[in-house]
Amino acid sequence: MRDTVTWKIGGEAGFGIMSAGIMLSRIYARSGYRTFATNEYPSLIRGGLNLVTVRISTKSVDAMSREQDVLVALTKKCVEECKKDLSENSIVIYDPKDGEYTSDDFPKPVRLMPVPLLAILHELNASLVMRNTIAMGATLAVLGGTLETFSQIIKEQFGRKGDEVVNANIAVAQKGYDYVKNTYGSETSMHLAPGGAKEELLIINGSEALGVSAVRAGLKFAAIYPMTPINSVITYLADHAKKYNIMYVQPEDEISGINMALGASVAGVRSMVATSGGGFALMVEGLSLAGMIEAPLVIDMGMRVGPATGMPTWTESSELDFVISAGHGEFPRIVLAPGDAEDVFDLTTAAFNLADRYQVPVFLLTDKYLNESHWCVPKNYYARTVAIDRGKMITEDIPDSETYLRYRTDVDDGVSPRTVTGVANGNFISNSYEHRQDGLMTEEANERRIMVDKRNQKFAAIQSAAIAPAHTGDDNADITFVTWGTTKGPVREAIKLLSGKNIKANMIHFTWLYPFPEKAHEMLKKAKRLVLVEQNSMGQLGGLIRKYTGIHIEERILKYDGRPFFPEEIVKRMTL
Amino acid sequence: MRDTVTWKIGGEAGFGIMSAGIMLSRIYARSGYRTFATNEYPSLIRGGLNLVTVRISTKSVDAMSREQDVLVALTKKCVEECKKDLSENSIVIYDPKDGEYTSDDFPKPVRLMPVPLLAILHELNASLVMRNTIAMGATLAVLGGTLETFSQIIKEQFGRKGDEVVNANIAVAQKGYDYVKNTYGSETSMHLAPGGAKEELLIINGSEALGVSAVRAGLKFAAIYPMTPINSVITYLADHAKKYNIMYVQPEDEISGINMALGASVAGVRSMVATSGGGFALMVEGLSLAGMIEAPLVIDMGMRVGPATGMPTWTESSELDFVISAGHGEFPRIVLAPGDAEDVFDLTTAAFNLADRYQVPVFLLTDKYLNESHWCVPKNYYARTVAIDRGKMITEDIPDSETYLRYRTDVDDGVSPRTVTGVANGNFISNSYEHRQDGLMTEEANERRIMVDKRNQKFAAIQSAAIAPAHTGDDNADITFVTWGTTKGPVREAIKLLSGKNIKANMIHFTWLYPFPEKAHEMLKKAKRLVLVEQNSMGQLGGLIRKYTGIHIEERILKYDGRPFFPEEIVKRMTL
Amino acid sequence: MSTFGFTTDHQPTWCPGCGDFGIWTSVKNAMNAMELGPDDVFFAYGIGCHGNMYNWMKTYGFAGLHGRSLPVAQGVKLAHHTMPVLCITGDGDCIGEGGNHFIHAAKRNADITVLLFDNQVYGLTTGQASPTARPGLKTKSTPHGVVDMPLSPAALAITAGATFVARGFAGDGKGLSDLIVKAVRHKGFSLVDILQPCVTFNKDFGYPWYREHIYDLNSTGYMPDNRVKAFDKAMEWGEKLPVGVFFEEERPAHTDQYEMLKKDILVKQPVVVDVESMLHEFI
Amino acid sequence: MSTFGFTTDHQPTWCPGCGDFGIWTSVKNAMNAMELGPDDVFFAYGIGCHGNMYNWMKTYGFAGLHGRSLPVAQGVKLAHHTMPVLCITGDGDCIGEGGNHFIHAAKRNADITVLLFDNQVYGLTTGQASPTARPGLKTKSTPHGVVDMPLSPAALAITAGATFVARGFAGDGKGLSDLIVKAVRHKGFSLVDILQPCVTFNKDFGYPWYREHIYDLNSTGYMPDNRVKAFDKAMEWGEKLPVGVFFEEERPAHTDQYEMLKKDILVKQPVVVDVESMLHEFI
């Protein structure tokens, strides 16, 4: 019996690969296990090879392992591509119609379990789209599970389509399950140890998590032009717009998107955009505008492999420098980078409050890995109350006797109270030109200097709210990994692997990147040996650290081939 | 007799203020003097106060002085605004019709020289637009000059309009000249010492200088959307397109501009765009594209006061961080920042060669001060031959037997030979997706890594071409100013002022900013006391230096009110 | 009826004789005619001479980026759909830099009013040709005269789906303010393309030229009820040049498409989330 | 006559049944009909399913940014005006993200050919509504159906000044390749709006639907010589849907406006500067 199994399914787009991964995650999440699912697919709609990997464990799962224990290969190409990543004694489920193998065809000895998927479909007169359902049944047999939860999920999922569909699916699942049990015996090396206490767990991808968190935080307006990897944010918001009284608009381009969002923000609603690097590039002028008019705005910047169109469906984290310096002129902004679904909740709700409190644009630097992986997170984490702080906002009419100054400078945090549209005597100009306290243009030297100083004052105010990097692991470790965003999980697991080798390592993980958190300096200084781990080719966090602390981290583990880090790989690349 | 006089003229837009400044500069440049002229005007077309200041000297002029010696005030507002900047015994020329003053109306005692400009016009039946011509005549009398060169320039300038216009202008100039001589005597405290040897000098603004240099460097295609402060580049190129066989296109927006320019570049011509921060913001996606397809491109990025629309007609240098980090994904680029008209020639011609040699985008970071000031530069400097190096370019047909690989990786500088359109067997795809050597898409991990490494290889190659910062002044100075771009002149003059106080200072001036020139480290380390001087509020060069060398310059003189530095001000802000 | 001056302590900086003065007056008169005061209306400005107006026009407003006033206006409208939202934009701003937003705002039938200050040039950047510049016009960017065909903002709007399309003249104060009132009252996307003399950079098309060539379309018996006829008229520019309402149609506006806006403006909608049901779908 | 396969070692990745296959074939046939080989022609691609074509279409080409193929094409054309330049673009690419370039390229009468793969959806981003989506179409971004009016690429082109405007159907190989040949041979801006079934994300408009609804405009006696009539036809979409040539006109192309291009292509023009005369004006 095993604590952990890593399972992978692969086939062409359209084979239901993604949904199989989600279903398997759900089955085990409902049964007292933790799961984590990642996907890989090329930038095209059909054909090619889509892969989903699900790690299932009785303990928490922070990252994907490099090797898989079970492979469900729905095409020959899948076997070819994936065999190199199978561990010893892995089980391979495949349809013998797609190809015949012996264990020798694999780099390491594996156990082959051909299952006649098409033949079963044929026999039951079931349609091709149910192939993945048979494979799921077979999977559950291999992992020593039952069909109970799976059947339940099938009912929930297909109930609307009628009993016939439900029953047909259950029947093929049963066939797959029985076929494995009958052909290969009821014990396999991949049986999972019993799950723990059943807690309600969400299986949610990063984009959905961000959508949910944003709605919780009071999001009212989103203008988002489609782009990988944030398309699921659109789907989530469009599908739930009516239910939650939020407005989703599909703009003609990203430039329109950010300008609409700023219009809505100035009018008084919480507003956001989401995009990837190329789309954000088009928003850069609007970002500078947000800085100048001091409008709150949340920007979900979903990173992927660049430059330009790059590898749109693969992961990378190379937009840190870009978002910190984007925009002409100088103005404060906040850059946050969640590392997992828990972080998404915490940082998304924080982002909206920070945007309002400091009247600045706030970035959520997500990436393809975060957005499209399916995380497993306690429902209670997401069910917590969210405190909404709209900052200095005036919604009551202003008496005739008062003169309202939108950009009043007699504030010590640089933040001036703002009215929402329609407040009597509250009219003002959101002005992209340099302006006086009343918002009207100025070109006078002194007024200019004062207004720059006012905006720059926010840096100090924001610093006081900054989230120090998370320090996890042994205080006295010999190795301190320094990283940010979604490398969190792989590094965390790498630390576990190292501790298995009696090497003490810990981690300084940044989720708040900018303004550079002052507290990080002390933390970094204390470390014995710093190792930078980043999902890019230039070590951008390393540059940022040196710029703000002078500390130069020479030892760097960088990855930029579009694939996320595997814990084993981090260990392997260490000079130990 | 004086070595140097600073003269200022002010009035409403439409009064011919700018052309008066150019003319005065020309007169003196042709007479053996050096000049330098700056302008100040608000962001509107008419009304307001336009000012031109011209410094004339028998020696070289690097910057403007804070105070003026002669003021020609064509409106009352001009007197009001400018009187605070007059030095003791300054001469003020004005039309008594606009207002009556006594020396007491001025902070320091001045010499008033009312000249009845309108009355003279009236008397000669001359039109209002000639008011500035009278003022010029008066000026020449005050400075102890003659009308000879001025008359010559009038002939050249108005010759096409016929003798009548020429003679009328000469007549009013004479009147102004005579009025001053007759009324205030032929000696004033502002007489200039005789000029030196007559060398042919150009009076040219930074934009024109850039246009001229680009044409010399073989520019063939420019797509430029209008924007202050690079509008003169458009005017220069549009006016000279036919003469020099170059193509200027006005695109519908900046996005179109950079994409057209990349199309032309890939087709094989030297191509450029010019814009300011807001327009460049819209080009950021195209920049990333240039990085990915490895297309040469020169970008004249004319800085002005931001964020957003800011103060569009005023100066600032706050786009250094922005251009270095702009664009999603990671790719090499080169950032150059000329400090004066000589630098413009050297760096513009270099920029086109560098772009071709390394197949990267190259920035010319100019600013409003550089672009719109009129510099005085020896014609010989601009008449030098320009070596054009198109880099690895294939213009000959490729034999049928060969397979052309646009992005071949067996190159040690990361630069692969490129064909121009139409070369037989030379077809390839400029691909914004990650690609293989032949340009077709790849999503394979290893191919991706190799292609990133290939592009990143250019960093080292480019570094070998990097221009170290210019070290000027005493090697053993107690103070080392560190600066970049157009603060060069003011700092240079500040050093002279300090040396007058027996304080030894020198300067490390960066014109090559990125990739950060490695040689700078040694230079900076040697200095006893570093003082950062920048025209922005964050000290961006300071950040860059710390990021790449660890050296933290604590002492900073920053200015961000839209006005250029004055040498006196730098001295004043030093803790001495 | 209360009247408003909308004044600030800034003085207009337009060139003496600029057509923008007349438009400004018509805008203020239109606001007064509709009894809209500074807190009742939202103006989104482009960047150009036209846009400088925000400094002497006291209302809720947004002086944003060059070319982007229409997206801003739509964002404001969606958040506060009971407030009249107008765009002050130019031919460069709206049809050059912002051309894409123009056709898409019209397509959506966004309930905003676009006042397009159409002077054929980029005034504020000292006179380059704009997309509406007529062939032959000599400007800084076209020293030998404009060569390509101009775009007609009115025809583009008609093609893209606008439901109120008119043309006015800066020199006709009364006619123009009437058109503005109609445009603002119209539910859906409304355009008033305003022929505006730029006395500094466009000497070919001054007040006299326009006075001589324009005619009032609506007094010729023309009915603005047909898109194809309207297109035909909107492309007309020669000896005669029509002003007036080209096209008018009733069709649900963009903001009509959102069920929830029937309840209240978005700004006032509470955050209502049943957390249990929200999270249920992920279990 | 030599024929070319234009093949690479990449296989098409379009969904089985996608209309893009048919268009691709027509494009290759058109090239062969004009005897244009891989080194003789330039294709600028947008980003979308349509744009993926560059991987299996060996020519000089540029797979640039989403929405920007028209500017790239114009830059190439200006630098090398003797080379035919085509854009492979989509309804999202060309009319959504790139709408401004579309109207301005038409206005300039840039001598490029735009092949617009019009499937009413954003295919590559898994099926959101595009600007040409018909009302009612349910997509990922419009779960309750599209509400606003679609934009007609053909009508926009006609309005903006295009000199050749046609519509074709991906399912009509011969007809389409003929239209492409005509479009490429036309001097000036040419558009072929291609009705393209997306079998994966747009089930409402498949081959049968189109086969049932389209008719050949040019065989009805329609003459493509009048912009207003063409506009009328380009807005037509109901029981019947015209394909064929809507409009054709001779007018100098953008590249005709540059005197120097009469001598040679820009790429081959030498750098000729008389330094003395160049600097003289600054003295």
Ligand SMILES: Cc1ncc(C[n+]2csc(CCOP(=O)(O)OP(=O)(O)O)c2C)c(N)n1
């Ligand atoms: C992104 C960007 N590009 C260019 C500019 C420069 N710019 C300011 S106003 C203007 C043109 C204005 O023309 P138009 O909209 O016709 O207004 P007008 O001045 O004629 O009223 C331009 C190009 C800018 N501010 N921002």
Ligand SMILES: Cc1ncc(C[n+]2csc(CCOP(=O)(O)OP(=O)(O)O)c2C)c(N)n1
């Ligand atoms: C700037 C930018 N925004 C968004 C995207 C994401 N994107 C890629 S393809 C596409 C839509 C493609 O639609 P269409 O042009 O109609 O092509 P189709 O796939 O339907 O052929 C989008 C939005 C992108 N690549 N770049």
Ligand code: SF4
């Ligand atoms: S430049 Fe033209 S548009 Fe601008 S203010 Fe002057 S007259 Fe008016």
Ligand code: SF4
């Ligand atoms: S998604 Fe649609 S357009 Fe894209 S390849 Fe598939 S069928 Fe074709």
Ligand SMILES: [Mg+2]
């Ligand atoms: Mg204009």
Ligand SMILES: [Mg+2]
């Ligand atoms: Mg499409």
